Amino acid sequence: MDSYAVCLATPEQDAEARKRESVEWGVGMTLEQFSEREDMLDSQPFARNGDGGRRRWVLVPKGDEETLDFLAACETYRRKIMIRHPENEIPVTAISYSIASVFVPAQKRRKGYAAMLMKLLHGQIQPASPPSIGIVEETGRYGKDGILSFLFSDVGKFYEPLGWHVNKADQLEWGMQAIISAKAPSTTAVTEADIPALATADESVLRQEIAQPAPRHLGGPQAVRFTLSDPQGLAWRWSIARSKFYASRAGRSPTVWGARVEGLSNAFAVWAYNYQPNTLELIFLRLRFSSREELLALVAAARAAASKEGLKRIVAWNVDLVAAGVADAENPTVADAERLTSELAGANLVTRTSKSLPCIAWYGAEHGGKVDWIACEKGWWC
Numbered sequence: 001m002d003s004y005a006v007c008l009a010t011p012e013q014d015a016e017a018r019k020r021e022s023v024e025w026g027v028g029m030t031l032e033q034f035s036e037r038e039d040m041l042d043s044q045p046f047a048r049n050g051d052g053g054r055r056r057w058v059l060v061p062k063g064d065e066e067t068l069d070f071l072a073a074c075e076t077y078r079r080k081i082m083i084r085h086p087e088n089e090i091p092v093t094a095i096s097y098s099i100a101s102v103f104v105p106a107q108k109r110r111k112g113y114a115a116m117l118m119k120l121l122h123g124q125i126q127p128a129s130p131p132s133i134g135i136v137e138e139t140g141r142y143g144k145d146g147i148l149s150f151l152f153s154d155v156g157k158f159y160e161p162l163g164w165h166v167n168k169a170d171q172l173e174w175g176m177q178a179i180i181s182a183k184a185p186s187t188t189a190v191t192e193a194d195i196p197a198l199a200t201a202d203e204s205v206l207r208q209e210i211a212q213p214a215p216r217h218l219g220g221p222q223a224v225r226f227t228l229s230d231p232q233g234l235a236w237r238w239s240i241a242r243s244k245f246y247a248s249r250a251g252r253s254p255t256v257w258g259a260r261v262e263g264l265s266n267a268f269a270v271w272a273y274n275y276q277p278n279t280l281e282l283i284f285l286r287l288r289f290s291s292r293e294e295l296l297a298l299v300a301a302a303r304a305a306a307s308k309e310g311l312k313r314i315v316a317w318n319v320d321l322v323a324a325g326v327a328d329a330e331n332p333t334v335a336d337a338e339r340l341t342s343e344l345a346g347a348n349l350v351t352r353t354s355k356s357l358p359c360i361a362w363y364g365a366e367h368g369g370k371v372d373w374i375a376c377e378k379g380w381w382c
């Protein structure tokens with residue numbers, strides 16, 4: 001490992017990495033179309049925001065840092081989080097990095113390059129000594145200030161021995177049958193223009209939530225708790241932009257990107273559409289509700305939107321089954337399958353084991369507890 005280094009990519013290496021990875025993430029597209037998608041995503045505020053946005057990293061032999069024959073590459077996004085530490089119960093802001101697009105070309109695989117890239121990447125993200133929680137120094141530099149990093153693994157537990165621990169990865173899925181619930185409240189449609197205000201309101205509710213100690217099954221008072229801090233909804237807007245790119249290829253132009261429960265409720269949903277022929281699903285980016293009726297109302301609105309878009313199913317990550325009234329607060333991850341289906345409008349509970357597994361690496365001081373990720377939903381994926 002001493003002969004290799006992980007460096008920020010030059011613009012030429014970034015372009016080369018994009019070309020390489022198009023075989024994986026640009027399936028069904030020409031290189032030009034894939035490039036168009038990537039340019040469009042790079043132009044989103046999420047990818048170029050003042051906190052740092054997207055950067056590419058490459059694994060290179062030492063002394064040949066600018067080579068275009070680099071061995072492996074990945075991307076990171078610098079992201080603010082709210083965090084509650086057992087020793088400092090008031091939630092504070094800190095820096096995290098999400099990692100995406102880990103890629104090794106086929107002819108260089110199974111030589112340990114991805115593992116080496118990831119091991120060395122820790123050193124580019126975390127400071128030399130554990131960072132002070134709550135102090136977000138604007139160093140003007142990218143990296144070496146993260147209290148944690150996270151990624152969504154498409155290769156199962158590959159990242160576990162490299163330091164990223166798998167987080168809960170449950171999802172609820174619904175087919176397209178109609179929901180009949182006399183008690184479900186009315187909803188109004190959410191458009192793109194509504195997103196920033198919804199994100200700001202959600203941030204303040206999350207801030208209150210994170211001020212509370214974790215429930216016992218998630219580590220209790222000893223757990224560190226964190227949640228993404230994105231009061232302008234930049235990550236949701238990035239996902240929506242991505243969704244619109246595919247919508248236009250499918251000849252669609254959706255305008256509804258979520259739903260809000262009417263009245264004084266905080267309940268709302270933001271979603272994206274996936275038009276890939278083998279997927280055809282609506283996925284919730286964020287789903288906030290506090291009762292079964294609110295959840296059913298939001299799912300009903302999602303079903304109507306999905307049906308209009310010709311989609312086949314609806315998916316929500318890590319739904320709060322206690323708030324949904326189908327699990328016990330003492331053991332909230334176990335919901336009886338039949339009860340769940342009958343009480344949640346035909347929902348099916350699935351645990352993802354291979355694709356999009358959320359994984360976390362913690363760089364703060366040892367705290368003897370768990371790291372509890374609040375609202376670990378699709379909206380933070382990249």
Ligand SMILES: CC(C)(COP(=O)(O)OP(=O)(O)OC[C@H]1O[C@@H](n2cnc3c(N)ncnc32)[C@H](O)[C@@H]1OP(=O)(O)O)[C@@H](O)C(=O)NCCC(=O)NCCS
Nearest residue numbers: 024102103104109110111112113114115153154155156158
């Ligand atoms: C996954 C990937 C980055 C691994 O790169 P690599 O340099 O070959 O990885 P390493 O040599 O460090 O480790 C190889 C190990 O990766 C694991 N691995 C590779 N592909 C895997 C997959 N699809 N599912 C689970 N594990 C996988 C295996 O354990 C393999 O060990 P083995 O050779 O004994 O079977 C590479 O295969 C790749 O670029 N794939 C396409 C893009 C991709 O899926 N990226 C991951 C996105 S989260």
